[in-house]
Amino acid sequence: MLRAAYRIAWKDVVGDFRRRSTLSAMLFFAIAVLVVFQAAFEPDRQEATRLLPGLLWVTVLFTSLVGLGRVFQAEEEDDAFEGLLLSPMPRGILYLGKWWGNLALTLLVEILLLPCMLVLFNVDAWDRLHGILGILLLGTLGLTGLGVLLAALTRAARARETLLALLLLPLVVPLLIAGVQATGIVLTQRGDLGPWLQLLVIFDVVYLAMAPWGFGWLVEE
Amino acid sequence: MWSTSPWPRGVLAGWSRSEAIVLKFLARIQPWVGWTALLLLVAGLFLVFHAPPDFQQGLSVRIMYIHVPSAQMALFLYLFLSGASLLFLWKRFSTADVLAEAAAPVGAAFSLVTLATGSIWGKPMWGAWWAWDARLTSMLVLLIIYVGVMAMRHALDEPAKGAKATAILTLIGAVDLPIIHFSVVWWRTLHQPSSFEGKLKPAIAGPLLTPLIVMAVAGLAVAAYLVILKSGNVAAQRQLDILESEGDDHG
Numbered sequence: 001m002l003r004a005a006y007r008i009a010w011k012d013v014v015g016d017f018r019r020r021s022t023l024s025a026m027l028f029f030a031i032a033v034l035v036v037f038q039a040a041f042e043p044d045r046q047e048a049t050r051l052l053p054g055l056l057w058v059t060v061l062f063t064s065l066v067g068l069g070r071v072f073q074a075e076e077e078d079d080a081f082e083g084l085l086l087s088p089m090p091r092g093i094l095y096l097g098k099w100w101g102n103l104a105l106t107l108l109v110e111i112l113l114l115p116c117m118l119v120l121f122n123v124d125a126w127d128r129l130h131g132i133l134g135i136l137l138l139g140t141l142g143l144t145g146l147g148v149l150l151a152a153l154t155r156a157a158r159a160r161e162t163l164l165a166l167l168l169l170p171l172v173v174p175l176l177i178a179g180v181q182a183t184g185i186v187l188t189q190r191g192d193l194g195p196w197l198q199l200l201v202i203f204d205v206v207y208l209a210m211a212p213w214g215f216g217w218l219v220e221e
Numbered sequence: 222m223w224s225t226s227p228w229p230r231g232v233l234a235g236w237s238r239s240e241a242i243v244l245k246f247l248a249r250i251q252p253w254v255g256w257t258a259l260l261l262l263v264a265g266l267f268l269v270f271h272a273p274p275d276f277q278q279g280l281s282v283r284i285m286y287i288h289v290p291s292a293q294m295a296l297f298l299y300l301f302l303s304g305a306s307l308l309f310l311w312k313r314f315s316t317a318d319v320l321a322e323a324a325a326p327v328g329a330a331f332s333l334v335t336l337a338t339g340s341i342w343g344k345p346m347w348g349a350w351w352a353w354d355a356r357l358t359s360m361l362v363l364l365i366i367y368v369g370v371m372a373m374r375h376a377l378d379e380p381a382k383g384a385k386a387t388a389i390l391t392l393i394g395a396v397d398l399p400i401i402h403f404s405v406v407w408w409r410t411l412h413q414p415s416s417f418e419g420k421l422k423p424a425i426a427g428p429l430l431t432p433l434i435v436m437a438v439a440g441l442a443v444a445a446y447l448v449i450l451k452s453g454n455v456a457a458q459r460q461l462d463i464l465e466s467e468g469d470d471h472g
Contacts, residue, residue: 157376170365174404
């Protein structure tokens with residue numbers, strides 16, 4: 001069963017590399033956000049360290065919106081969504097496949113983005129890189145998990161991308177708070193990481209348990 | 222004032238029997254709920270203006286009699302919305318969806334009133350219209366979620382699909398709201414101590430409590446009346462859509 005999910009994710013990621021290049025769109029969008037931020041705030045080294053967690057998560061959030069807007073686009077363009085639904089697999093597995101594809105792309109962008117940020121803002125945190133990446137991974141699980149479900153809800157909506165942003169932003173407030181606080185603690189090495197990691201895990205577990213059900217309800221006829 | 226009811230009359234095409242019965246029941250109780258709400262509101266406001274001014278807050282405490290019931294209703298209506306959505310998804314009960322569609326804008330209005338009255342009270346008390354404390358932040362997020370639910374309803378071309386998507390979104394929000402509140406409370410307490418926790422909730426003495434209780438019940442009645450009123454409009458609109466689509470089939 002999981003093989004089927006894996007194949008859907010593989011199809012999406014490979015198709016993306018060959019044709020649609022969501023990956024490069026996301027990455028350059030993220031870098032554009034960094035440039036805008038630099039132009040708007042001109043942080044010095046001390047400020048950059050203080051602002052980095054918030055900036056990192058804001059960039060990740062907006063960048064993931066770019067990717068989420070395209071999760072179901074290949075199927076929309078070719079009317080292939082019905083074809084996917086006709087395939088003999090549980091709806092939850094279908095959701096899993098879509099989620100994995102989006103997760104892989106988003107994580108890839110984050111792995112490329114983080115070093116770029118440290119270089120551009122001149123923040124020396126290379127020895128704590130793995131800690132920040134770990135928090136990013138934890139947050140991205142829930143962010144993409146909820147995001148792909150919302151992308152499915154708004155798949156056929158008018159003003160799709162605007163609606164997706166309107167729905168996702170308030171719902172990920174807890175994730176954003178926890179991610180920013182945890183990243184700040186890793187960066188400055190001051191404070192208690194425990195509660196924020198708990199909050200991230202709670203968010204992930206709740207949405208990854210709920211999303212396959214929601215998706216199943218949505219697509220049943 | 223109450224009698225010009227938009228409720229669909231006669232045979233309700235496209236509704237099952239039990240759904241039609243609930244709609245007819247709502248149409249029947251609508252005037253009674255309306256008068257009750259008005260009566261309670263008048264009585265409550267009379268009591269409020271006869272209550273002694275608070276010794277710390279003076280006369281500005283009176284806005285609390287609007288603020289607190291509004292906040293309760295904003296939260297309660299989301300609970301109601303979630304229940305209706307669950308019933309609709311689980312039993313495919315269309316009337317639950319009508320009630321859900323009606324409750325969302327009413328809930329949004331109550332959360333807006335809560336934020337507005339809170340700001341008006343906050344200016345003389347805290348010296349600022351707004352502070353990012355836990356409750357204010359949660360209420361603002363609740364308002365945005367209400368708006369998102371309303372936007373989802375009208376974003377899809379097929380009303381049936383829109384109804385299903387909206388119900389699922391409502392439940393996603395219902396699961397998220399406790400997490401949001403919990404996270405914001407943590408954030409305000411662990412990150413930086415809030416400047417007015419503890420000062421916010423002094424115990425309320427007897428003479429101030431009676432008007433508050435009356436106003437809370439009045440708030441519930443007003444909310445119920447508005448939801449029923451809106452349900453009538455929604456049901457009539459759907460009836461019209463059904464008739465129009467039938468007309469297209471024959472024409």
